[in-house]
Amino acid sequence: MTTAIEMNGITKTFPSVVANDKIDFVVEKGEIHGLLGENGAGKTVLMNILYGLDRPDEGQIFVNGKEVEMDSPATAIKLGIGMVHQHFMLVPSLTVAENIILGKELTKNKVLLDMNRMLNDVKDFCERYKLEVDLKAPVYTLPVGVQQRVEILKALYRGADILILDEPTSVLTPQEVEELFKAVRALKEQGKTVIFISHKLKEVLAICDRITVLRRGKVVGAVKADETILGELAETMVGRKVVFTFKKKRIKTREVVLKTENLKAIDDRGLPALKGVDFEVCAFEILGIAGVEGNGQTELVEVLTGLRKATEGKILVDNNDITKASPGERIRLGISHVPEDRHKRGLIPDFSVMENLILGSHNKPPFTVGRVRLNFEKISNYAKRLIKDFSIKTPNKDTPVRHLSGGTQQRVVVAREFSRKPKLIIASQPTRGLDVGATEYVRKKLVEMRDQGCAVLLISADLDEIWALSDRIAVIYEGEIVAIKDPEKTSERELGLLMAGGKSG
């Protein structure tokens, strides 16, 4: 048996870190190989090296048994390696077929596009790999899962035999994940090799034949999927035991903290995004909002935090109407917000850890004296305390947040928002892009806040997360709450259907 990929002793050092430390990585021909690891473990760097985006300091790469010099993606493509990035690189206004042939256009007389020939070619591909897509549909009209299929087709069309899928399930519904898995298995049957990058243990175990686990730039395990159990794998990956379920201390109160009444809003394009949303969140409760991204979650959070105007309806906090309150006033009322995109909304990357930790409290005593001067002594002590309490891994409080890892950055946000003594926390995709360790930490903190009496609104596209944390689960679909379920009386399947717009059975 020949190997599809063999990487020997790959070392890659960046100014401050060893991203890959003598990594040996072997992928057999025709297998689905999982590359598992926390964020910052070196998965992406390794794959970038394989795809010619980065050059290793040391080490050799063999493709199909032959040593190669991987100097650019063009070389990788020529050698039959294709990569589907986490963020799709499609042209939304072009059709599926146009996107697939882009960059490898066939022409008549060297001038005119030979659309028919290309359509036929692409159609052949779809049939061969059982990837069903409407070739004439513009890409922007397609759901994410289908767009991903287009990306895969694109790579295959360029002659890929070895397909790298970078975190392919992070944007999909459970049903779409199933579809993807079917497609990946079909690819395997056709003799293709797939490298499946992920930090989601369950998925890697479900789909892969063999798994390589990275931790801090080193290979810490290479296992066969059918001989491994979840818990062991998690330990290998993180380096210690991991908590998957949270003991819920359910305290029943009907002390409503947040209540929305017929809440409506429009999105940036002026189209209705929220079409009359009603729900309540009580103290000592986590209400999870499940849904596929783009169904109004972003707008809901923005309306609740005062960043977007409600066109209709009311928001009540402790029975006070705050519909017209500014973001600043809402912070003062005790609403904390963990934004879905920490780079965009959560942090000021060029500010130091200390400066970021007081954002939102910077204009309140004791941090300000008469709302004029900042009291750096108090701020500095506060920052030091939070860095300690929340184990923020930073050289010191004056380090710009930009230099920190994603998980650490999220810790900064969480530390800031949770230390304000909030009565309501709005957490939007709080663990997105975080590794297992950081995810566990954030979830634990959310539960802790709930146990202390906070009302928590959790918005997440990760159904597992909603499942693990929520006391009640609301499903949002096309700007409406279509159901509110008790997690003990529903199933993943039912929620998945509701998220996809189906009726619950």
Next chain:
Amino acid sequence: MAEKTREQYLETKELLRRFFSRLELELRRILPQIIAILAAFLAGAIVLLLTGYSPIEAYGALMRGAFGDAFGVGQTFTQATPIIFTALAFLFAFKSGLFNIGAEGQLLVGGFAAALVGISFDGLPSFVHVPMALLAGALAGGLWGFIPAILKAKLGAHEVITTMMLSYVAFYVTGYLVNYPYKAPGWVSQTPPIAPSAELPRILQPTQLSASILIAVILVGLTHYTLQKTTFGYEVRAIGLNPAAAESGGISITRGMILALVISGAMAGLGGAGEVMGVHRRFIEGFSPGYGWDGLAVALVGGLNPVGVLLAAVLFGALRSGGMVMTRVTGVPLDIVSILQALVILFVAAPMLIRYLLKRGGFKWLSS
């Protein structure tokens, strides 16, 4: 006892370590600027050689002219003064994420308002009249900053367009005022002199250096303090670096931007008032050879840092004052000064190029 000494020793060591790491950081930050300046002079030397002049003689005369004696120093700082104001104006707006390129107009209206107050009152004591005139200048400049700010906040009009257009409005409006209603008798387009009680004292006779330089230096400190140590400065910087996160943090972007642009305009206006009250003692049409634009360049050369601005403004002032001496002594045309200024800006604006040169030179640590 020994324990204590050891503790003290460690403490001192720590302090020293911090000081040096800070120093290294600062040096590293301004190194591109210094290299840009050196590179500009080098390129200027080539231009001089090609046109048949001796760079050593020319630069020597320039340096002697700018710093060689008290008179030269006075002239250098006189030239630097208004640019400090306009550069701070650009810097302050920039920190909030706005491009105020209308400092020229704000300087003109500020200068005219100060002149107006200077002419209109007589017999006031200096300690009343001077602050009044300065305040008038700041207010007028602030108003000239407020207009584009409110246009931006309410209508979304881009401040680059509006501040620039308002500069022309200021140019022509003050031009009209100084040529018609407020023209002094005679053939020069200028107002009558301001009352002596509104004059800023000259502090280095016989040069025209006035107390305006002191105000400028105080303003440098004040700007630094405001940006780094106050709640408002924190908000301004937050808005400039990431408005979306600032908004999430409860900061009103509209309010912050309006205030920043008003303050920016007021600083430029104060600079105009200083020129009128300290140097010319009246408003003369065209008294500014483009201080507003120089301010933009100086702010960039100064690394968008108040202290850097001060140094860069002195450099530009020296080029102007020394340049005149250089022309007189060596016959090198004054245009070489414009070329040098342009080259400095070019090299500062090309950090990529500088980084590349540094890399080639082995300064790899700088490029990271």
